[in-house]
Amino acid sequence: MVLVELATGTIVADPDEVATVLEPTADEAALHDAAGGNAGPIAIAFPSFTDGRGFSLARLLRERHGFKGEIRAVGHLIPDHGQFLLRSGFDTAEITDPEAVQVWKLRSSASATIISRPCAIPCRCAGMRPPRPRLRSTRCLARPTTS
Amino acid sequence: MPSVVTANRLTDGIVVYLAADGEWTEEIANARVADDEAETKALEAIADNAVRERVVVGPYPMVVGLKDDGAIDPLSVRERIRAAHRTTLTKDWYDVPL
Amino acid sequence: MYRYDEFDHAFVNERVAEFRDQVERRLAGQLTEEEFRPLRLRNGLYLQLHAYMLRIAVPYGVLSPRQLRQLAMIGRKWDRGYGHFTTRQNLQFNWVKLVDIPDVLAALAEVEMHCIQTSGNCVRNVTADPYAAAAVDELEDPRAWCEILRQWSTLHPEFSWLPRKFKIAISGAAEDRAATAFHDIGLRIVRGPNGENGFRVLVGGGMGRTPYVGQEIKSFLPKEHLLSYIESILRVYNLHGRRDNIHKARIKILVNALGIDKFREDVEADWEATHKDAIDLPEDEKRRIMSYFAPPELPERPARDEALAARRESDPAFANWYKHNVLPHRVPGYASVVISLKEPGRTPGDASSDTMDFVADLTERFGHNEARVNYTQNLILPHVARADILELYEALAGAGCATGNNELLGDMICCPGLDYCNLANARSIPIAKEIAKRFEDPARQEEIGKLRLNMSGCINACGHHHSGNIGILGVDKKGTELYQITLGGNPKDSASVGTIIGPGFRAEAVPQAIDTIVDTYIDNRHEGESFLETWRRVGAAPFKEALYGAR
Numbered sequence: 044m045v046l047v048e049l050a051t052g053t054i055v056a057d058p059d060e061v062a063t064v065l066e067p068t069a070d071e072a073a074l075h076d077a078a079g080g081n082a083g084p085i086a087i088a089f090p091s092f093t094d095g096r097g098f099s100l101a102r103l104l105r106e107r108h109g110f111k112g113e114i115r116a117v118g119h120l121i122p123d124h125g126q127f128l129l130r131s132g133f134d135t136a137e138i139t140d141p142e143a144v145q146v147w148k149l150r151s152s153a154s155a156t157i158i159s160r161p162c163a164i165p166c167r168c169a170g171m172r173p174p175r176p177r178l179r180s181t182r183c184l185a186r187p188t189t190s
Numbered sequence: 191m192p193s194v195v196t197a198n199r200l201t202d203g204i205v206v207y208l209a210a211d212g213e214w215t216e217e218i219a220n221a222r223v224a225d226d227e228a229e230t231k232a233l234e235a236i237a238d239n240a241v242r243e244r245v246v247v248g249p250y251p252m253v254v255g256l257k258d259d260g261a262i263d264p265l266s267v268r269e270r271i272r273a274a275h276r277t278t279l280t281k282d283w284y285d286v287p288l
Numbered sequence: 289m290y291r292y293d294e295f296d297h298a299f300v301n302e303r304v305a306e307f308r309d310q311v312e313r314r315l316a317g318q319l320t321e322e323e324f325r326p327l328r329l330r331n332g333l334y335l336q337l338h339a340y341m342l343r344i345a346v347p348y349g350v351l352s353p354r355q356l357r358q359l360a361m362i363g364r365k366w367d368r369g370y371g372h373f374t375t376r377q378n379l380q381f382n383w384v385k386l387v388d389i390p391d392v393l394a395a396l397a398e399v400e401m402h403c404i405q406t407s408g409n410c411v412r413n414v415t416a417d418p419y420a421a422a423a424v425d426e427l428e429d430p431r432a433w434c435e436i437l438r439q440w441s442t443l444h445p446e447f448s449w450l451p452r453k454f455k456i457a458i459s460g461a462a463e464d465r466a467a468t469a470f471h472d473i474g475l476r477i478v479r480g481p482n483g484e485n486g487f488r489v490l491v492g493g494g495m496g497r498t499p500y501v502g503q504e505i506k507s508f509l510p511k512e513h514l515l516s517y518i519e520s521i522l523r524v525y526n527l528h529g530r531r532d533n534i535h536k537a538r539i540k541i542l543v544n545a546l547g548i549d550k551f552r553e554d555v556e557a558d559w560e561a562t563h564k565d566a567i568d569l570p571e572d573e574k575r576r577i578m579s580y581f582a583p584p585e586l587p588e589r590p591a592r593d594e595a596l597a598a599r600r601e602s603d604p605a606f607a608n609w610y611k612h613n614v615l616p617h618r619v620p621g622y623a624s625v626v627i628s629l630k631e632p633g634r635t636p637g638d639a640s641s642d643t644m645d646f647v648a649d650l651t652e653r654f655g656h657n658e659a660r661v662n663y664t665q666n667l668i669l670p671h672v673a674r675a676d677i678l679e680l681y682e683a684l685a686g687a688g689c690a691t692g693n694n695e696l697l698g699d700m701i702c703c704p705g706l707d708y709c710n711l712a713n714a715r716s717i718p719i720a721k722e723i724a725k726r727f728e729d730p731a732r733q734e735e736i737g738k739l740r741l742n743m744s745g746c747i748n749a750c751g752h753h754h755s756g757n758i759g760i761l762g763v764d765k766k767g768t769e770l771y772q773i774t775l776g777g778n779p780k781d782s783a784s785v786g787t788i789i790g791p792g793f794r795a796e797a798v799p800q801a802i803d804t805i806v807d808t809y810i811d812n813r814h815e816g817e818s819f820l821e822t823w824r825r826v827g828a829a830p831f832k833e834a835l836y837g838a839r
């Protein structure tokens with residue numbers, strides 16, 4: 044079991060201990076409690092690779108509950124999830140096969156165009172991209188808007 | 191019950207049958223007929239290997255009929271259409287000759 | 289028409305390269321079929337009965353001549369010279385080889401087309417009224433909104449792994465020509481309380497084994513909130529839609545399990561909590577996308593054409609075609625023309641490469657460089673000068689595309705069925721052909737009047753049989769193809785799902801059964817009554833009696 048940092052596709056050498064594990068059925072109260080805890084990593088479980096509930100949970104943690112700490116995907120994950128996880132608010136993913144890290148890395152670099160689609164919203168990454176408004180689904184949702 | 195093993199070829203998806211020589215043939219007439227369950231299982235094992243070798247996809251055994259002259263009868267409408275490698279739309283302007 | 293910008297080009301090309309790599313890895317044995325399958329499906333590639341099938345997205349059904357020619361070329365070079373237009377305004381090729389797919393995708397990218405999200409549990413191609421920007425009863429062009437939804441939904445971070453596929457249709461006109469009530473989300477552009485346009489939002493419609501007519505979740509949604517509201521619907525669905533049973537995973541099941549009121553409450557609660565301005569599209573970006581859909585400049589042309597009138601007098605075939613396939617246009621002197629892909633003897637919705645090239649020429653000569661795909665599997669030239677209609681007709685007649693049966697019985701919707709489809713239980717195309725033959729006489733179809741006959745080869749209902757005034761469903765009864773008939777479906781306003789009329793028929797008995805149903809309608813109808821009106825008034829009894837006799 045290794046932990047991949049989604050943005051770089053590299054292995055996290057010394058992972059923090061998970062503070063809360065959220066099942067896909069987590070409700071608002073569970074999200075609220077998790078986000079308000081000691082801000083240790085929150086793990087979101089993926090029981091199957093086709094089960095996309097975790098993407099919604101991560102986005103809600105970021106946008107509704109203002110959670111700034113690490114969000115970690117755990118469970119049945121495939122490299123094709125990488126860019127979706129990153130863009131919906133995850134930082135890391137736990138994978139069983141250390142060999143697969145290469146593929147995860149490939150997948151996140153293959154999607155470079157997708158996440159580099161320019162947008163005009165002022166943020167820390169604005170300076171790195173030509174400012175032009177774009178549809179937001181292709182924006183990084185890695186960090187919520189501060190507005 | 192007489193059975194043959196069929197699949198789709200990986201590279202182009204075309205319907206194929208496991209032939210007597212262990213190769214895959216587009217002609218159901220050249221398919222190897224298994225007479226009992228044990229023989230069918232043996233054919234399936236060959237097919238599974240062909241999946242690993244990336245020759246075919248989705249193999250399955252199917253029960254066939256044998257005509258008096260020994261010709262293989264695919265029985266169901268579905269398998270007859272597959273065996274013909276074409277639609278049943280014979281009068282079509284674009285239809286591909288058999 | 290929408291034009292790709294640098295981002296779109298880079299993105300689509302990247303996808304082609306990515307899939308090329310995936311195909312190579314599959315062929316080299318680095319990917320198993322189980323691993324490869326979801327990847328190919330995300331690029332619209334299925335393995336069907338005879339071969340691989342590629343589903344190409346035609347966003348909201350709009351095609352340029354350049355795209356039509358490229359599709360024709362692809363059909364010739366990599367397929368068998370024809371393709372099939374579907375009820376989702378897409379095009380399918382039936383015989384492409386896996387090894388050629390990367391080249392086909394590259395050829396599509398050249399003309400700003402792709403197959404992304406034409407399969408899989410994600411938001412699919414958004415469909416629209418094919419008469420957009422031409423119809424007289426249109427309030428607002430839906431295509432810009434389709435394009436906005438397309439960009440928003442493409443690789444959406446949160447909604448790319450939904451419980452099941454998700455289909456959206458938009459109509460901006462008074463009459464619903466996009467079957468919006470049979471979509472996961474149906475959007476109607478309507479006039480709001482302050483004279484502003486907005487959306488009436490329907491949710492939970494669908495076909496398949498449990499058909500439902502969509503229910504109204506919001507009577508008026510201000511346009512600027514489209515994306516945030518749809519995100520809330522999708523979020524509630526993504527979190528609460530069933531994932532334990534593939535047959536119960538569509539949003540329609542969730543909506544009907546919760547009840548529309550509870551479902552609406554959940555969506556509204558989520559929407560309230562949303563930072564809407566972080567999701568809704570900024571005004572200038574909206575205007576930028578709208579600008580691609582400016583209607584074409586239509587020079588002034590005479591509103592009345594004497595030659596046309598004379599020809600209608602003298603030539604009954606022309607008069608018939610004109611009556612059904614030439615539709616009024618909002619600009620005087622213009623019309624929209626339906627190019628029928630339903631000539632008796634042909635497979636409904638199929639077009640040869642030659643036909644595609646031919647239609648491309650026509651769009652340039654007469655159609656202001658635009659063709660549309662109708663979900664009823666015909667092509668449309670939305671903007672044709674009335675003064676050009678005679679010449680256009682001659683050209684169409686020469687190519688066997690001047691069948692005047694738009695919206696008549698002969699204008700059947702028909703899925704590929706067991707002749708192509710791996711999921712099919714029965715054939716559909718040969719039945720459609722037999723029916724077309726039986727009703728070949730235009731006078732007979734004229735006598736019947738408008739009638740929607742839809743057919744599917746299995747319960748998945750790609751041929752929309754549930755919404756046909758007459759619907760035919762192919763089933764398998766112990767190895768025999770059997771056809772179940774439903775009556776009273778309606779895809780338009782006051783939409784309804786058809787009811788099964790009785791035991792199924794064997795293939796050879798189907799045309800006679802349709803004939804009997806049609807005769808019963810004619811015998812029972814009041815002056816000027818449509819099939820649906822008669823059916824709703826008299827009910828099933830006379831039809832049952834005629835089909836099965838007194839029991």
Ligand code: HEM
Nearest residue numbers: 050158159160161162164166167168182183186187188189
């Ligand atoms: C379409 C618009 C946007 C695009 C294309 C975009 C793209 C990106 C990309 C590619 C990254 C780098 C991810 C990585 O590799 O670490 C990033 C990071 C980030 N983005 Fe965005 N972004 C957009 C909008 C926003 C907005 C609106 C905000 C907040 C106001 C935001 C806040 C951030 C933050 C805080 C980071 C992390 C930077 C870091 O920790 O180094 N982004 N963005």
Ligand code: SF4
Nearest residue numbers: 703709712745746750
């Ligand atoms: S309705 Fe059934 S048979 Fe027809 S195309 Fe769809 S899945 Fe295939």
